Amino acid sequence: xxxxxxxxxxxxxxxxxxxxxxxxxxxxxxxxxxxxxxxxxxxxxxxxxxxxxxxxxxxxxxxxxxxxxxxxxxxxxxxxxxxxxxxxxxxxxxxxxxxxxxxxxxxxxxxxxxxxxxxxxxxxxxxxxxxxxxxxxxxxxxxxxxxxxxxxxxxxxxxxxxxxxxxxxxxxxxxxxxxxxxxxxxxxxxxxxxxxxxxxxxxxxxxxxxxxxxxxxxxxxxxxxxxxxxxxxxxxxxxxxxxxxxxxx
Amino acid sequence: xxxxxxxxxxxxxxxxxxxxxxxxxxxxxxxxxxxxxxxxxxxxxxxxxxxxxxxxxxxxxxxxxxxxxxxxxxxxxxxxxxxxxxxxxxxxxxxxxxxxxxxxxxxxxxxxxxxxxxxxxxxxxxxxxxxxxxxxxxxxxxxxxxxxxxxxxxxxxxxxxxxxxxxxxxxxxxxxxxxxxxxxxxxxxxxxxxxxxxxxxxxxxxxxxxxxxxxxxxxxxxxxxxxxxxxxxxxxxxxxxxxxxxxxxxxxxxxxxxxxxxxxxxxxxxxxxxxxxxxxxxxxxxxxxxxxxxxxxxxxxxxxxxxxxxxxxxxxxxxxxxxxxxxxxxxxxxxxxxxxxxxxxxxxxxxxxxxxxxxxxxxxxxxxxxxxxxxxxxxxxxxxxxxxxxxxxxxxxxxxxxxxxxxxxxxxxx
Numbered sequence: 001x002x003x004x005x006x007x008x009x010x011x012x013x014x015x016x017x018x019x020x021x022x023x024x025x026x027x028x029x030x031x032x033x034x035x036x037x038x039x040x041x042x043x044x045x046x047x048x049x050x051x052x053x054x055x056x057x058x059x060x061x062x063x064x065x066x067x068x069x070x071x072x073x074x075x076x077x078x079x080x081x082x083x084x085x086x087x088x089x090x091x092x093x094x095x096x097x098x099x100x101x102x103x104x105x106x107x108x109x110x111x112x113x114x115x116x117x118x119x120x121x122x123x124x125x126x127x128x129x130x131x132x133x134x135x136x137x138x139x140x141x142x143x144x145x146x147x148x149x150x151x152x153x154x155x156x157x158x159x160x161x162x163x164x165x166x167x168x169x170x171x172x173x174x175x176x177x178x179x180x181x182x183x184x185x186x187x188x189x190x191x192x193x194x195x196x197x198x199x200x201x202x203x204x205x206x207x208x209x210x211x212x213x214x215x216x217x218x219x220x221x222x223x224x225x226x227x228x229x230x231x232x233x234x235x236x237x238x239x240x241x242x243x244x245x246x247x248x249x
Numbered sequence: 250x251x252x253x254x255x256x257x258x259x260x261x262x263x264x265x266x267x268x269x270x271x272x273x274x275x276x277x278x279x280x281x282x283x284x285x286x287x288x289x290x291x292x293x294x295x296x297x298x299x300x301x302x303x304x305x306x307x308x309x310x311x312x313x314x315x316x317x318x319x320x321x322x323x324x325x326x327x328x329x330x331x332x333x334x335x336x337x338x339x340x341x342x343x344x345x346x347x348x349x350x351x352x353x354x355x356x357x358x359x360x361x362x363x364x365x366x367x368x369x370x371x372x373x374x375x376x377x378x379x380x381x382x383x384x385x386x387x388x389x390x391x392x393x394x395x396x397x398x399x400x401x402x403x404x405x406x407x408x409x410x411x412x413x414x415x416x417x418x419x420x421x422x423x424x425x426x427x428x429x430x431x432x433x434x435x436x437x438x439x440x441x442x443x444x445x446x447x448x449x450x451x452x453x454x455x456x457x458x459x460x461x462x463x464x465x466x467x468x469x470x471x472x473x474x475x476x477x478x479x480x481x482x483x484x485x486x487x488x489x490x491x492x493x494x495x496x497x498x499x500x501x502x503x504x505x506x507x508x509x510x511x512x513x514x515x516x517x518x519x520x521x522x523x524x525x526x527x528x529x530x531x532x533x534x535x536x537x538x539x540x541x542x543x544x545x546x547x548x549x550x551x552x553x554x555x556x557x558x559x560x561x562x563x564x565x566x567x568x569x570x571x572x573x574x575x576x577x578x579x580x581x582x583x584x585x586x587x588x589x590x591x592x593x594x595x596x597x598x599x600x601x602x603x604x605x606x607x608x609x610x611x612x613x614x615x616x617x618x619x620x621x622x623x624x625x626x627x628x629x630x631x632x633x634x635x636x637x638x639x640x641x642x643x644x645x646x647x648x649x650x651x652x653x654x655x656x657x658x659x660x661x662x663x
Contacts, residue, residue: 015459022460056513083464084476086485087455090448097445112344113381113412117434125444126496129451133489137482155493158500163440165503166433168510170422174351174358178514180421184429186360187417188345194337194392196362201515210512 026091029075034095037071038103041096047193049100049122050108052167053185055160056200061216064122065153066223071096072128072152073228076135076144077235086136088235093128097121117167118184126159127152141232149228153221157213284341284388284400289628290327291399292569294637294655296391297321298401299567302583303387308379310410313350316340316375316389319524320401324368325655327633331395333365335517340375341388341400346408347377348417355522362394362517369523370651379408380415402570404586423509440499447495451488527650530557531642535656536610538636540629542662546616547636549654553609559644560602566595566615568638569625573615575600578643591617602645629660 008014041049044067048060076088100121108119134148135141167181178186185195284292301318308314322333338352338359352359352375365371375389385408389401417429467476536550555561564579565572572585573594581590598612620626628636637655644650 018459018462021462022456025461026456053513082468083461084468084473085455085460085464086477087452090451094445094448094452097441097448101441114345115430115434117429117432117437120437120441123441123444125448126492129447129492130489132451133485133492136477136485137489139477155496158496159444162499162503163433163437165507165510166436168512169425169507170509170511171419172422173360173419176358176360176514177422177511178360179511180419180427180429180432182360182514183419187348187350187429189340189342189347189349191339191341191344191390191398194339194362194394194398195360196335196337196392196394196517198515200513 030091030095033071033075033092034099037092037096038099040070041068041100045122047197048199050104050119051185051190051193052118052120052164052181053179054198054200055122055164055167055181057157057213058201058203058216059199060122061157061213062220062223065124065127065156065217065220066227068096068124069127069131069149069152069224069227070231072131073145073231074235074238076132077141077232078239080135080141081236082239086132088135089128089131090125093124096124114188114190115184118188120163122156123160123163124156126155130155145225145228145232149225150218150221152228153219153224154217156220157217284403285622285624287398287400288631289569289625290631290633290635291330291396293625293628294323294325294327294635295330295393295396296333296399296401297323297567297639297653298389298570299639299651300583301389301402301585303404303406305406306404306584307407307409310379310382310408310412310415313376313378314347314406316377316387317373318389318401319370319372320389320391321370321639321651321653322365322367323637323655324653325635325637326367329632330397331393332367333391333393333396335362335394336365337362337392338373338375339390339392339398340377341390341398341403342385344381346379346381346383346385347387348380349375350378351376355524357518357521359518359521361515363521364517364519365521366523370526371521372524378417379410381412382408382410402586402589404584447488447492454484527648529650529652531555531561531650531652533640533652533654535654537659538656539659539661540620540626540636542626542629542660544616545618545620545626546614547620547658549613549615549656551611551613551640551654553603553611555603555605555607557644558605559646559648560604561642561644561650562600562602563595563597563611563613563640564643564649565641566613566638567641568615568636569623571617571619571623571625573617579641588622589619591615591619594619628658634658634660 008017045064048054048063054060072089072092075092079085079088104116104119104121108114109116130151131148135144138144168179170177171180171183173183298318298320303316305314326332338354340349354363354371354373385406386403387406388403391399393399415430418426419429420426464476532554534552536552538549540547562578565574571589573591575595575597576593594615594617596614603609628634635655636658640652640654642650
């Protein structure tokens with residue numbers, strides 16, 4: 001067979017090779033994204049995602065969406081511009097959540113015995129589905145950034161509320177009031193994570209009474225729009241193919 | 250060629266077996282908390298722990314024990330460490346082998362960070378409930394923002410029983426009694442599984458059709474518009490609308506189920522009650538201090554003046570949680586950890602009772618292997634080569650008074 005000849009001999013064989021290629025790329029993409037996104041999110045979101053007593057109405061709501069829209073934006077840009085495939089955000093979050101659950105179950109619980117109800121990851125899936133859906137329906141990166149980025153920030157807190165609300169039930173403990181999440185943080189000793197490291201409920205957002213979560217979510221959404229733009233350019237750059245002219249060699 | 254391949258395969262197999270065996274057969278327990286690695290000046294010149302007591306040495310799962318004692322916040326706090334204005338009373342244990350049921354400073358519960366004053370002494374208590382069986386080193390510990398963890402003495406404690414039996418019942422302000430060990434677990438798994446399944450469904454819809462090569466060819470040949478069908482758009486709309494509806498419904502039903510929720514609690518606790526220590530009637534001036542490296546001994550020349558009305562003797566020098574005792578004056582009956590106790594480690598050139606109004610200059614030697622074992626000798630490599638500690642004097646009635654010392658230390662290498 002010469003270099004100019006096709007590697008396949010029939011259409012059926014071409015389809016088979018193409019599908020094999022699909023699964024290989026998808027498998028590789030999934031685990032590369034799982035690793036990269038997981039490290040990125042642990043380094044930037046870290047404790048806010050690890051512990052229930054960090055999942056507050058202000059900083060968790062603000063920080064987690066901003067630092068987590070990065071990989072979805074980049075992978076979405078790559079898959080959309082090259083293949084018109086609108087599952088970049090979902091595949092990222094599927095990979096991240098799988099990696100996080102493996103980590104939380106085997107490391108946090110399996111090695112160090114922190115209860116899973118204290119160290120489960122945040123749920124990013126509602127935002128990811130909407131982000132991909134808007135990409136599909138609008139076909140515009142600008143629209144996806146503005147509407148999808150905002151939705152990413154806005155859906156985060158309500159998307160997690162069914163899981164964390166039971167842990168925000170108050171309890172009286174030795175004469176002080178705290179939430180069950182606070183109590184988890186106090187009961188289950190973290191030698192290397194003293195209480196003052198917690199960045200919760202800090203800030204100057206005091207004019208909205210108790211309803212600070214929606215304001216934080218809006219702010220998070222606005223910043224997510226900017227971060228989406230930035231990271232989608234990374235994705236486009238990564239997905240581009242350039243050739244060097246032989247004259248320049 | 251085949252012979253070579255077989256040899257490589259065999260050698261690889263042997264290497265794999267050797268690596269697995271090495272990993273499985275030698276697995277020592279990592280039980281320490283880095284207490285010996287912490288800079289010596291940090292342990293000598295920040296928080297001085299004393300009068301420590303571990304209520305039990307063996308405890309069953311679900312039973313409790315306490316760690317009690319006092320700590321003195323050293324007045325000569327090093328400049329290189331942030332002041333303890335934001336501190337947290339902790340315990341040094343390998344993960345949640347116990348749960349912390351309570352911790353108090355001066356009788357006040359301290360689930361949050363506290364502000365401590367230099368030169369003050371505080372009483373503390375930590376109540377621990379046994380959770381995971383094993384032998385664990387239980388330390389007192391103070392985390393200081395900008396300073397790091399300042400670990401106190403540790404004692405081995407054994408937990409017996411089975412972790413499966415552990416329970417952590419809590420009654421909420423809404424009247425419900427729950428087991429915090431397993432509370433909300435099914436709910437967490439349910440919501441994560443549901444959303445993960447929805448994500449997989451979205452992915453499955455797209456990957457059932459040919460993906461990368463045919464779509465890439467279509468894109469490059471200008472047929473991008475043909476790649477998204479009307480059905481695709483309908484499915485997309487259904488997913489977006491369904492997601493928003495599910496989030497809204499789940500939030501509403503959660504609010505109905507948990508109508509009373511409060512934000513996480515945070516904030517600094519100030520004004521901790523201090524311990525009134527007995528009035529000091531003894532003054533001590535450190536004339537000089539040397540550390541003899543080959544002999545593992547620290548020698549101080551102290552000028553001691555007794556301004557009280559009862560004769561006193563020096564019984565103990567306590568630094569970095571290591572206690573050097575003169576057994577003729579003081580014997581430990583508290584079960585203090587052996588490795589931190591030098592029962593005859595304190596030698597005073599003249600330790601006869603110092604009468605009221607009298608001044609005496611004495612040579613005090615604190616010698617024990619603990620200087621090396623606990624790496625206190627590394628003090629000579631610290632950026633601020635000073636030593637510090639607590640001296641305990643005892644009068645004729647057995648009353649104790651605590652005097653702090655803080656002075657430069659000169660190493661002697663020959």
